[in-house]
Each structure stands twice: as structure tokens, then as C-alpha cells.
Amino acid sequence: MEAIVAGPDEDDLATALEAEGVSVTRVGGIPTRPTLEEAGALEADLFVLTDVDEATAIPIVCDLNDGIRTVVYARRTVPEFVKGQLDLAVDPRLVDADAVADALVS
Template sequence: MNVVIAGADESELADAIAAEGHDVTAIDVADGESLEAAGIGDADVYVLTEMAQATSIAVAKDLNRDVRVVVYAGGSLPEFATRQTDLMVDPALLDPDTVAEELA
């Protein structure tokens, strides 16, 4: 599975996903250019770790309408982004290893 993860990855979710055998590309800032460079067009899953970058969900879906969107961050997701998000997980509730296992 190809995974693009965007945002500050303080919980090291990218490492946990890679340890499950998935191809992971991590980017700090998710805009159209960086998402394309990261391979969002071929990605199976887009993981966002910062609510401040919620607009990137719409950009990712524009570039790949079939990508599954997972938000792994605390706080509230803006309403426009909730309609395009497949799964929201609060890091306080599930650790990175559990989330990585469930992505498959």
C-alpha cells in the first residue's frame, strides 16, 4: 500500500506504517505541488497529522478521488473536510502502532 503522510509527525506514525510493510512518503507541508511530488496520484491512503493543514484534504481528493483520507490529530476538523475524510483518530485514544495495523 502507498501512503502519503503530511504534517508534523510527532508520534512517528510514518515509522509505524512503514514497519507494517507499506511504502510511506512523508511531507511537512501539504500543498498541491508537494502532494503531487509525494505521489498522491498513486497513493492508497493520505494521512494528515495537523488540523491546520485540513485544506490539503480537498487538494488530495482533487488529485486522487479514490485516496482514503485518515486524520491522526487531536482537535476539530473543519466541516468541509469531514465530508472528505474516511477516518479520524485522536492520538490520545490510539497509538501509532495500532493505527498502522488497522490501515491494511
């Protein structure tokens, strides 16, 4: 499984995914279409966003890859405009990174 994690990832979900055997590409800064393409969004199985301020990345990855699963792992609420394209939203205060990674891989 290949995943892209965009955002600061203060709760170490990328590390937890790697521990589950997932190949993770991290995207720092603003996740633009060219940046996401370079990170492998066309082939990735999973896109994780940890900064809801960059929520426009979700429609971008969905446009690039119809089969990608999208996850927001953040403390703040996801903007309405992306909720229809989001597969899962989890607050790290409620579920730790290891449990989320296990659920995403299972």
C-alpha cells in the same frame, strides 16, 4: 501500499505504517497541490494528515486521486469543511500509532 504522511507526525504513525510494510512519503511544511503531486498523491493509497491547520490538503488529494483514503491523526478536531471527504479521524491520545497502522493495512 503507498502512503503520504503530511505534518509533524509527533506520534510516529509514519514509522508504524512502515513497520506494516507500507511505503511512506513524508511531506513537511505546507502540503500544497504541487507538493502533494510530487509526493505521489496521484498513485497513493492513503493520505494521513497530522496537522489540522493544513486541512485544505484533504480536498486537494481527493481531487487528485478519487480512490485515496484520507485519515487525520491529530489531537484537535477536524474542520467541518473536510469531514465529508475524510475516511477516518483518530486522536492519538485514544489509539496508538501501531493500532492505527494495523487497522489501515488490514
